[in-house]
Amino acid sequence: MVRVSQYLQLSLAELLSHGKLDTSISERVGFIVRHLLIALLVVVIPMLAHSEERPLVNAQANHPSLLTDIRYAGNNNFIGRPVAGYRAPLCLLSEAASEALDQAQKLAERHNLSLLMYDCYRPQRAVDDFVTWVAGTSPEPTKRAYYPSLDRSSLIDLGYIASQSGHSRGSTVDLTLVDRQTGQPLDMGTAWDFFDPMSHTESDAIELTAKNNRLLLRQIMSAAGFRPYYAEWWHFTLIDEPFPDTYFDHVIE
Ligand SMILES: [Zn+2]
Numbered sequence: 001m002v003r004v005s006q007y008l009q010l011s012l013a014e015l016l017s018h019g020k021l022d023t024s025i026s027e028r029v030g031f032i033v034r035h036l037l038i039a040l041l042v043v044v045i046p047m048l049a050h051s052e053e054r055p056l057v058n059a060q061a062n063h064p065s066l067l068t069d070i071r072y073a074g075n076n077n078f079i080g081r082p083v084a085g086y087r088a089p090l091c092l093l094s095e096a097a098s099e100a101l102d103q104a105q106k107l108a109e110r111h112n113l114s115l116l117m118y119d120c121y122r123p124q125r126a127v128d129d130f131v132t133w134v135a136g137t138s139p140e141p142t143k144r145a146y147y148p149s150l151d152r153s154s155l156i157d158l159g160y161i162a163s164q165s166g167h168s169r170g171s172t173v174d175l176t177l178v179d180r181q182t183g184q185p186l187d188m189g190t191a192w193d194f195f196d197p198m199s200h201t202e203s204d205a206i207e208l209t210a211k212n213n214r215l216l217l218r219q220i221m222s223a224a225g226f227r228p229y230y231a232e233w234w235h236f237t238l239i240d241e242p243f244p245d246t247y248f249d250h251v252i253e
Contacts, residue, residue: 054250055243056092056121056170063102065109066091067116067178071192072126073252078146078193079133085123087253092121097171097238104224111216112180118192118234119174122167124249130161147195159231160195168248171241173226174234177217186213192234201233 060066070089071077093101097120105115134155147155155161166172174193177186189206190198198205201214214233221228226236 055094056248056250057095057098059091059093059098059101059117059120062098063105065114066101066105067114069116069118070120071118072122076142078142078195079130080139080141083126084129085126085249085251087251090120090252091117091173092170092250092252093173094170094238094242096240096242097173100225100238101173104220104226107220107223108177109180111220113177113186114180115175116178116185117173117175119167120172121170121248121250121252122165123251124164124168124247125251127163127165127168131156131163134161145191146193150195155195158195164247166237169241169243169246170248171238171243173236174232175217175221175236176234177213177220186216188213188217188233190233199233200231201228202230 060068068089068091070086070091072079072083073086073089075081077083101115108115134152140152143152147160150158150160167174176188176192178184179186187207187210189203189210190196197203201218202211206214217233218228221236225239227239229235229237
């Protein structure tokens with residue numbers, strides 16, 4: 001606001017220094033109005049934007065016992081590098097999803113387990129990054145771990161990557177279960193984000209122990225209000241999600 005008053009003072013001083021309001025008065029009024037508008041754009045609008053409340057919260061800050069390994073913020077993911085929009089390895093979620101996750105964590109702790117979050121809110125620009133990557137020719141350092149039997153160019157047609165993700169609505173999570181004694185993730189039969197039918201929750205191509213672990217994760221998340229996704233054992237969406245039609249694009253930082 002200092003800059004606004006400076007513009008006004010300068011413009012008024014210019015007017016008064018002439019001693020009279022001559023034929024150029026309309027130009028000078030225009031001068032003031034133009035500079036006042038510029039001052040408003042420069043000073044006031046950023047202040048309003050800064051004060052805008054963000055609808056997502058840091059789930060781990062609210063519930064410190066929650067474990068996180070936000071893979072898209074680092075190199076251990078199917079792209080093999082940090083994904084656009086992930087400037088920090090944070091689990092951001094709507095407040096409703098964060099509270100439901102707290103319930104899930106309490107249920108897991110009854111089994112001496114903990115939730116380990118791989119992904120939470122995902123900015124739209126990260127999803128755009130996936131789509132661009134599919135059509136690109138950059139090196140594929142993590143192909144063996146994430147899509148050993150598939151061509152990268154086929155991942156959209158096969159349904160593994162889409163132009164929008166429920167994660168961008170702030171109430172969808174990817175996670176697994178960790179043994180609190182050993183600190184090790186439970187055997188789920190495949191890695192997170194493994195692009196293969198073996199990742200279907202009820203796949204018969206995995207060992208019984210892994211299948212039971214998947215069903216335990218599904219049972220815990222369902223009891224806490226999340227809906228499972230049949231094709232990815234790690235993916236759950238809050239049934240009563242508060243922003244069902246909004247795909248956010250805030251950077252995670
Ligand atoms: Zn997911």
